[in-house]
Amino acid sequence: MKTIPLEYGNFYHIYNRGINGCNLFQENENYEYFLHLYDKYISLVAETFAWVLMRNHFHLLVRIKSVKEIPFMDETPEGLKNASGTGTNLSVSSRPESVSKKYKPTNQFSHLFNAYTKAINKRYHRTGSLFEHPFRRIKVESEYHLKYLVYYIHHNPIHHGFCEHYLDYPWSSYLTIVSPKTTKLSRKEVLNWFRDKSNFEKYHSQEHINKFNEMNIDFSGDK
Template sequence: MQQFEPLIYGQFYHIYNHAVGGRNLFCEANNYEYFLSLYDKYIEPIADTYAWVLMKNHFHTLVRVKEKEKIGYYKKLNSDRSDDSVRFQTTTDLSEFGEPERVDINNLKRPEPVKHFSHLFNAYGKYLNKRNETRGALFERPFKRKLIDNENYLKQVILYIHNNPIHHGFCEHPIEYPWSSYLSCISIKSTKLHRDAVIGWFDSEANFRAMHNQKVEVMKIEEWLEM
């Protein structure tokens, strides 16, 4: 059985992954939208998201794994494996399991955050293979993750993520690319993205925009990611 390096509760991570064998992860708008819907189902219960970008053959996201107590327990596991997108449901309310004072928490199953990312990749891979009439693994394994332990790196990773489309020649400014969190950061629309924290790290929205207007040394950040 494949062993996964666990994700530590309460810690920030830059998580990223590529398609295998020169495949594309996203070929049309529906693909991006479906991935985001699966991301919401699998990742939102176990992690808070601060930045993300979806590229044709890879993606990046900045998340903070929730504390164990905030993730809670599995409410149920769906026995119908035909739909991976609804295999689990989590809850922090012990009344979901009966009378709280009679619930033995030692017998309850806690979600493992690293496996939720694997479920996301498996579910999306099955969707894309079925849609394109293809077979085989879609994502590289194991997926890449980098622990982020200071605020300066948080800011650098956000700039790196939002500038990824520029680095790969898809646009000249993050505002022009529709499949990243940059637009959510400068919008007033409701979002599950932790926008206020992101803007706070840059001190203000004006400074957030100003720093995204500057040239980002993407290659230097990539060198740090490989350390």
């Protein structure tokens, strides 16, 4: 698959799996830690609208922020230390661009996958890559595609036989979208695509025909 760039201001379906189909998540703590790292690295450069974490793969629907929405990276020694993931927090600077640079979306995803890989390798005494390279991305260019992609992501656990109903799967954004609890997920925007919560739930309860070739993702043997 040809790798396309992540362009500022555009929506993308981002997905990937473990190298050679290996498991990415082995216990609940793994899912939780991946989401922690996701917030740490990706919230700076993208809005998230839907997600699902499966045992050996994941799917995300994101909008890469515009250049103006992305903060500057502090290039002081301490700032670079934090940005590399070795410090306690990512450092965001308001200094002029002449002495700072913007966080790059592709780099942030790489930081996420590298940090998670290091943690998994250490915990389970393994070595080498964990994710397939490069991570996969498809540009989303219509509202219908956005709506279907939300549906597709939330139905992924059913497709792979993990549950009979999307309400029963804990590692997706569906429960967050129908919940009133505070979240960093772009829930309001998602519900607006479906007009309201009632229509969002109704859309998910119906069967929709796949009209997008890219949804026929060949993750043979995935689980």
